[in-house]
Structure formats: C-alpha cells, structure tokens
Amino acid sequence: MTQYSKRMVIVHWLTLAVLVAAWFLGDVVHDARKAGGADIVGYVLHAVVGGAVLLLTLARLFFRRQDGVPAPVGASLMDKVAKGIHHALYAVLILLPVSGMMQVLTSDVGKAIASGDATLLPAKFDGVAAHEVHEVLVTVLIVLVVVHVLGALKHQFLMKDGLMERMSLRRKD
Ligand code: HEM
Numbered sequence: 737m738t739q740y741s742k743r744m745v746i747v748h749w750l751t752l753a754v755l756v757a758a759w760f761l762g763d764v765v766h767d768a769r770k771a772g773g774a775d776i777v778g779y780v781l782h783a784v785v786g787g788a789v790l791l792l793t794l795a796r797l798f799f800r801r802q803d804g805v806p807a808p809v810g811a812s813l814m815d816k817v818a819k820g821i822h823h824a825l826y827a828v829l830i831l832l833p834v835s836g837m838m839q840v841l842t843s844d845v846g847k848a849i850a851s852g853d854a855t856l857l858p859a860k861f862d863g864v865a866a867h868e869v870h871e872v873l874v875t876v877l878i879v880l881v882v883v884h885v886l887g888a889l890k891h892q893f894l895m896k897d898g899l900m901e902r903m904s905l906r907r908k909d
C-alpha cells in the first residue's frame with residue numbers, strides 16, 4: 737500500500753472544505769453578535785457545519801483503522817514531527833466541535849435555540865469557559881494546518897518525492 741484508501745482521501749479533502757465553511761460561519765456569527773445582530777439561524781448553521789467536521793473525523797478514524805495507512809515516508813526527525821502534527825490535528829478536529837457544543841450547552845445560546853427566542857442570545861460569553869477554549873482551539877488549528885501545509889509544499893516543491901500522490905484519488909496501480 738503506497739497511497740491512502742480512496743475513502744480516506746475523499747474525507748481528507750472534504751474535511752478541508754467543510755472546515756473552511758465552519759470557520760467562515762463562526763466568524764460571521766461572532767461579528768454579528770458584536771454588531772448586535774446575531775440570529776438563531778446563524779448559530780444553528782455554524783453548529784451543523786461544525787458538527788459535520790466531528791462526524792467526518794470519526795468516520796475517518798474508523799476508515800483509517802479498517803483500511804490501514806501507507807508505510808511511513810521516512811524516519812527522520814521531521815517525519816516524526818509530521819506524524820505528531822497529524823495526531824494533534826485529529827485531536828483538535830474532535831475537541832474543537834466538542835468545545836463548540838459545550839459552549840452552546842453552558843451558555844444562553846442553548847436556551848435561545850431550544851425556545852426559538854433570539855432575544856435570549858448572549859451579548860457576551862462572560863464566565864463561559866468553553867467559549868475561551870473554542871477560540872484558543874481555532875488558533876491552534878490554524879497553526880497546525882499552516883505547518884502541515886508547509887510540510888506538504890516542502891515535499892512537493894523542494895524534495896519532489898511525490899508525497900502528495902499518497903493523498904490523491906488518482907491510483908498509481
Ligand atoms: C471544527 C468545527 C468548528 C470550527 C472550525 C469553528 C470555528 C469557529 C470560529 C472561527 C468562531 C469565532 C471565534 C471567535 O469568537 O473569534 C466560532 C465561534 C462559535 N462556535 Fe464554532 N467552530 C466549530 C464547531 C462548532 C460547533 C460544533 C458548535 C456548536 C455545536 C460551535 C459553536 C460556536 C459558538 C456558539 C460560537 C460563538 C459565536 C459568537 O461569538 O457568538 N462551533 N467557531
């Protein structure tokens with residue numbers, strides 16, 4: 737096996753697309769709240785798209801177990817760092833949506849959604865720990881993804897070792 741299975745590849749790229757949408761919607765909701773114009777639809781949309789990231793990640797870990805993964809590209813320190821980044825990415829892909837759910841459950845957002853009453857939406861998230869955690873994890877995710885993508889670009893353009901083919905739908909054999 738020299739490439740990830742097709743379904744692993746599909747979920748990898750689908751996760752990227754859904755993450756961008758979740759991130760965009762999170763920012764939209766955040767800005768709307770700051771401007772005093774947040775509505776329930778925005779929160780629900782963000783929660784559904786963000787929740788999809790969690791489902792995709794759980795499916796991906798299941799596929800990973802079932803299908804296996806290609807042998808490591810190498811055993812250098814950088815290869816070990818890349819592997820550590822992958823593990824950290826999986827952890828954040830689970831913890832970020834979970835912290836989002838905790839944020840809804842431990843703030844008035846949950847009450848507002850349950851009753852359909854937008855006036856209950858909080859102007860601030862004072863004392864809601866999950867809100868701080870969610871914000872910090874967004875930053876952690878961005879840093880991890882940037883390092884991950886820089887690593888992929890290094891393999892593609894400096895090392896030219898065909899690493900990207902491992903995450904491609906085009907089969908080598
Ligand atoms: C991987 C998935 C997710 C991503 C990338 C994401 C991203 C974001 C971003 C960028 C923000 C704005 C942060 C800021 O305040 O500066 C945000 C806020 C928020 N997110 Fe998420 N989120 C995800 C999943 C979820 C889920 C599953 C829920 C709920 C079930 C959720 C609930 C919230 C709430 C309530 C806010 C606060 C919005 C506000 O400031 O009023 N998030 N999220």
Ligand code: HEM
Binds near residue numbers: 755800805809825899
């Ligand atoms: C343009 C963006 C991206 C590129 C070019 C890219 C490229 C790659 C490549 C080439 C691999 C295979 C690495 C190997 O075989 O050692 C990989 C694996 C991986 N990528 Fe990405 N990726 C991108 C975005 C993302 C994003 C946004 C995430 C998640 C937030 C992510 C998470 C992962 C994980 C967890 C693995 C390890 C797969 C496993 O072994 O289970 N990637 N990526």
